[in-house]
Amino acid sequence: MLWLMPTLPALGFLILVLTAGSLPKRAVAVIGAGSVGLSFLVAALAAVAFLNSGEDAVIQTLWTWMAVGNFTPGFTLYLDGLSLVMILIITGVGFLIHLYSTGFMIDDPSYSRFFSYMNLFVAAMLILVLADNLVLLYLGWEGVGLCSYLLIGFWYDKPENGYAARKAFVVTRVGDTSMAIGLFLLFAQLGTLNIQDLLVAAEMQWAVGSTLPVVTALLLLGGAVGKSAQLPLQTWLPDAMAGPTPISALIHAATMVTAGVYLIARTHILFELAPSVQLLVAWIGLITLLMAGFTALTQHDIKRILAYSTISQIGYMFLGLGVGAWSASIFHLMTHAFFKALLFLAAGTVILSLHHEHDIFKMGGKRKQLPVAFLSFLIGSLALAAFPFTSGFFSKDEILLAALEMEGPGVWLWLGGVIGAFFTGIYSFRLVFVVFFGESKAHHDDKEQAGWVMAGPLYLLMLLSLLGGFISIPVDSVFSPGEAPEEHHVSALIHGIMIAVPLIGIGLSYLFYGSKTLSVEKLMAGSFAQGLHRFWFSGWGMDALYRTVFITPFLWLARINRNDFVDACYAGIVQLTRAGNALIVRSQTGMLRWYALSLAAGLVLLVTLGVLL
């Protein structure tokens, strides 16, 4: 039954591609959203069957993909607690986003193309999380990357969209290549790319902290930071907002960008064998979450704020992975999928209602005109800021507590995470106050454009964002087989800090942007503050850095050697031959005495040589 899940959306993709836009929009919507909806039903049934069976994993082999010597990866699907959580998020949240898109994209002439890419994406993402071997996982991995490229550049007539799409594909491909090399190394050393087999083999053959696990973990981490937009490969995600907003919700918030988190969680045994790399994961997460949090504070574009916020939240997941809180990270992955999809879809409603306005400072006072979007943003932002008893509160709490319990740098990681939470409170509510409160700034009369297909998913996601924290995810058998679930014992003070800090952030945000008691202008008056603002606004200058270090030299090399200097060498030989030919032609003067002279000279030369040698 597992095979049906990716097959249904894949079929949807095929139908939409082969009909090439000739179907009426209603039919496209039914196929596009319906295939994912059915896939969700299958996933739900599979979940019920799996949880009742008591098995640790269900394996379904479809066919042997290729068999060369002892390299025999199959089209084999593997369902355990971890992939179960993932497929439910992908098909569930994915279906809601598809449903929303049937309304959101209704006026787009390329309606069918949009849903064909979306369906292909869901199919690839499901293969990614259901793969039982790393080659099949890589298929899904590249497949989602392709769809991401296609959908970021969906409105292809604008060159900047194409640029953003290419940037996303190429930057993530840097990570993918690192991961591919990791696969080569794993196979060369362990003789298999079946995930479960190689984890067992690695545990048996490799000592903790030895070179091989460290190198492989680093290479896989390269793939993960590319896909999940973490340092140093995070630069593509903010630009990826060029795509239609539902894409940002589905691919660049809820599912694909968390694939890196999934990969590390899936191969967590390798990372446990390489403690130094695991610690690196934590630090990458921490630094990314802080950097992205600061940058989110400075952005004007509603989608870019959310994009940086996504980078920041994935930073929390990496932090969790780094401190070994595997299930907490996956938990946060899930709650984040709920509230970030909610925020993006709500942002889509705002943007659509305001005739594609993205700048939050050109909005204002929209809470009456856009009540559903307002409610969505309120609930989504509360969850994002980890307001007590919302879904984000529980998941972030678990990650930070796990960091605190870690020996050594744990306290610093915790502290950094708490500071990050403070800024999350500020930037998320800055958005809410600026867009929905204050005086209305837009000139046109705006009405909320949200039929039930768009409002329905929003209400459901609001519910999930509020209550998602009470869902328990069945991943214990994956991460800690046979162990009792751990209890955190921390003092009331720590708890108090962790509850209070985001609230202080929200409060501060109110003082600056709600009541205007405090003035941003005054804060920004100094030249240092302005410089810092510019620096943060640019995403810490990473784009400029890469431009100088990689892009410019490459373009320069390409430009100076457009005509291929190897070819020029051959052209040189041709020139030389021609010149030699011309020289010899000239010697044919037709004068007898010249010939006689050269004959004599040659003779003398030969005789001399003969005597000398």
Add this chain to the structure above:
Amino acid sequence: MILVLLIAVMFLGGLLAWLSEFLDPRLPRVVALITVVVDMLLMLTLLGADGGASPWVASVQGDWIPRFGISFFLAADGLSVLLLLLTAFLGIIAVGSAWGEITERSGFFYFNLLWTLAGVLGVFTALDLFLFFFFWEVMLIPMYLIIAIWGHENKNYAAMKFFIFTQVSGLIMLVAIVALAYFHYLQFGAISFNYEDLLGVELDAGIAFWLMLGFFIGFATKLPSVPLHSWLPDAHSQAPTAGSVILAGVLLKTGAYGLIRFAVPLFPDASAAFAPVAMTLAAISILYCAKVAFAQDDLKRLIAYTSISHMGFVTLGIYAWNELALQGAVMTMLAHGLSAAALFMLAGGLQHRIHTRKMSEMGGFWGQVPRMSAVALFFTIAAVGMPGLGNFIGEFLALLGAFQANVTLTVVSALGLIFAAVYSLWVIQRVFHGEFRGAGEHAAGLTDLSRREMLYFAAMMLGLLWMGMYPQSFLALSAPALQNMLAGSGDFLAATVAGLR
């Protein structure tokens, strides 16, 4: 006998096509199509064939010039069969792509096309090295004529360059062949050009190295590999589309086939010692040509450079000389045969429509020609190495196998995956995405793919999907042949390592 028949059909079909022009100028293309289809059907009988104890599924042997030990020895194993099928398949595609494009002297054109294919079939089956060289020449001269007569604005230059590069390198190889036959004489008292005899010749390391180098130069020029590649961009940009299809799809593969069949098995130790050099050239080909490709404005030149880059993975796989890497090389040959041919057909189709190959005069074509754009996107992402399509299987296996032979060069080559994404997406952007650019005075000619064209592209897409989703059909066919050659060449990796010291 079937092998003789395969080649004879091509030769005869070529003659018939030429003659039929005198009846009706539209007849040659029909004759040519029937010829290649018949040939392909004949080949299908080889799939069920079983050679029993012999490594060949089909073979035929007779005397030719017994005095010099030259025999008429044709044989095919799974590797040959795969390449024969590729040749016939692309032969059909090539005839199709010439269908509306070639109007002048069509009889002579199809004569040349079919004789080139006949030469290729001979190269893939000849196991007498003299006969092999004969076919090697047979495929060269008609191809030269195709470029020189039906080519574009700079055709004479390109054709001459193609001819000189292939001819000079071919002669170097001929010297090596004759020398090898002579050493057989010294050792066994009789001259022989028979492949199976020559496998048994034992050579001094020094001599073996020079002979191996002769073969390598011959084949690496055809492949082509840096630094012997510079004929290819000119040949491709000037050749008519059908010429490009055969050139990129099939002729390049004869070079790779020669390395697998002759260069390494005949000189296993010398090749092992040479492997680091060959793999370095492969890595340079991959990266360097990817970079040069990126800078091109001429669409066909760009695709030509990407071809060289992709063939680098083939060289890399061959000189890693283990089963994974060899299977990767073979899969890359097959998949690249389809994807490169398709890309050249698309570029040719564009040139036919808007009379330019310059990408600076294109842009935003998606809105005008959505079908063509989608097809182009498909083959581009195939070339990028998207899993699920054939090229991925080839490059992944080649790298996976090469990693076990040489970590550094494999890692360097793998960077080519990034560059492939850079130039490929840049092409999509410049031609199909962005704002529509008028394409000059010929904009009206920009029409979407016709039904006939869609048929060819659909066939190639299905082929790539098959290779990508169920490569086992192909791997199983070539596996016995490759294992056979691996077994015959001793411990290659150990010899490579020894050579490094």
